[in-house]
Amino acid sequence: DAKTTQPPSMDCAEGRAANLPCNHSTISGNEYVYWYRQIHSQGPQYIIHGLKNNETNEMASLIITEDRKSSTLILPHATLRDTAVYYCIGAGSNYKLTFGKGTLLTVNP
């Protein structure tokens, strides 16, 4: 599975867009980029995933660079409930998710 690198923490103002970066320079061609988040003492929550194209759902948008070496998760209008640890994970067809340390996003009022 691809190794990913994320900043340890970020802050965002409530109502503003939160842009969370992830580097995955070693990702292979058949590995997807998955984003999950974990609110304290709960199981991770699936957010979005993509392979090459940008993706959008009701929770977030995922922007993947053309060379696939990095991506950005965008929460368009962050709320206090979006405060969590966000994990960017590269995984192939075996779907073995290897969690790194993630980014602690703190949304401030």
Place this chain on the structure above:
Amino acid sequence: GAVVSQHPSWVICKSGTSVKIECRSLDFQATTMFWYRQFPKQSLMLMATSNEGSKATYEQGVEKDKFLINHASLTLSTLTVTSAHPEDSSFYICSAKSGNTEAFFGQGTRLTVV
């Protein structure tokens, strides 16, 4: 998203006893389930992968005789921590997927061994 339920949410047991944790996919058939463990202030660590009807595949360093996994049906997997000791106290989390879909996680089970 799909719903995965774990039971119990928390459990306290005496050292030397065994504890069983259930993981159920409520609205889909889970061909594959994963079990993770998370210690305080650390990330999730994959323990094992189980496919319905076959033996679980354990990650390196995880004792299969201590952490018994059963995936007897497409909606239920169980993790039994045998002869639990205080160092087994942790947050245990399962996830489930069907086919090529993304995996969904349970809410986790906090195990405290006293």
